Amino acid sequence: MDRYKAIVAYDGTDYAGFQIQAGVGTIQGVLEQALRGLGWEGAHLLAAGRTDSGVHALGQVVAFDLDWPHLPEALAPALNARLPGNVRCRAVTQAANEFHPRYSARRRTYRYRLIESRQADPLGERFAWRVWPALEHGLLGRVSAAIVGRKDFAAFGTPPHRGGTTVRHVMRAEWRPIDEALEFTIQADAFLYRMVRMLVGSLVRVGQERVSEAEFLDLLGRPGARHGGPAAPAKGLCLMRIDYEAPNESEAEAPPSGALGETL
Numbered sequence: 001m002d003r004y005k006a007i008v009a010y011d012g013t014d015y016a017g018f019q020i021q022a023g024v025g026t027i028q029g030v031l032e033q034a035l036r037g038l039g040w041e042g043a044h045l046l047a048a049g050r051t052d053s054g055v056h057a058l059g060q061v062v063a064f065d066l067d068w069p070h071l072p073e074a075l076a077p078a079l080n081a082r083l084p085g086n087v088r089c090r091a092v093t094q095a096a097n098e099f100h101p102r103y104s105a106r107r108r109t110y111r112y113r114l115i116e117s118r119q120a121d122p123l124g125e126r127f128a129w130r131v132w133p134a135l136e137h138g139l140l141g142r143v144s145a146a147i148v149g150r151k152d153f154a155a156f157g158t159p160p161h162r163g164g165t166t167v168r169h170v171m172r173a174e175w176r177p178i179d180e181a182l183e184f185t186i187q188a189d190a191f192l193y194r195m196v197r198m199l200v201g202s203l204v205r206v207g208q209e210r211v212s213e214a215e216f217l218d219l220l221g222r223p224g225a226r227h228g229g230p231a232a233p234a235k236g237l238c239l240m241r242i243d244y245e246a247p248n249e250s251e252a253e254a255p256p257s258g259a260l261g262e263t264l
Helices: 027-036 070-080 137-145 195-207 211-222
Strands: 002-010 056-066 087-096 105-116 129-131 149-152 167-178 181-188 237-243
Touching: 002 027, 002 070, 027 087, 027 149, 070 087, 105 195, 105 211, 129 195, 137 167, 137 195, 137 211, 181 195, 195 211, 195 237
Parallel strands: 056 237, 105 129
Antiparallel strands: 002 056, 002 087, 105 181, 105 237, 149 167, 167 181
16 A cells, blocks of 8 residues: 655635535545545545635645555546546645655745735635725735744744644745735745634735735734734635745645736
8 A cells, every 4th residue: 555645726715615524515624535436445634734715725735645556646547537527636746654745845825816906806806805995016025024934923823733823934024016916925834723814804904905014024923912913805815835855845836826016
């Protein structure tokens, strides 16, 4: 029996999150059902992260042990034939027996998408948060730069385990205009529960000048004194990729989304 690593993409709109739950549809649930159709007999697959209800992914990583008599590249089409259309297995490779999608990961990258518009966008708003008034881009970029580094993010989330540390190392936090949207990309060694959405919700308030730059920086400088947010809606968030190797040897990298504009 071999261990396999799969890169999975999904539209999370109609799912109650990644983690399997009784009585509701989840990403883990449909993946495990598809695997059982291939003879998988495991209890549960392993995953890099458990995205919330409504959150999307282009580069979620899962692992499972399977007796598969064919080449690894035949696994993705076999799984996709058994998956619903809003969940796709992008690639499958054989992995080391000790590989764990979560504990082997070095970096995780998320993207949050905004639409600045007074008018509703019925199609775009499935994968983005529409905000108005428009944001002050220069202020938004300057404040976001303060997120980078090893800091205590207690004001923006909770650890996955009671008593766990709230310190995280953020390597990248930047806004870019993409077509008619505004995208926030953040990369870190790990994230607290709801950390990205809490950061985005706080940054939008700063960009709309409803919260001052000094107040936001105080949340970073005095963790636990008070909380940021409110959290941005789940629909704008997408898990883009998980990195396991050196920075120039990334895995689970999402395909490019087009030419990038100027960094804000």
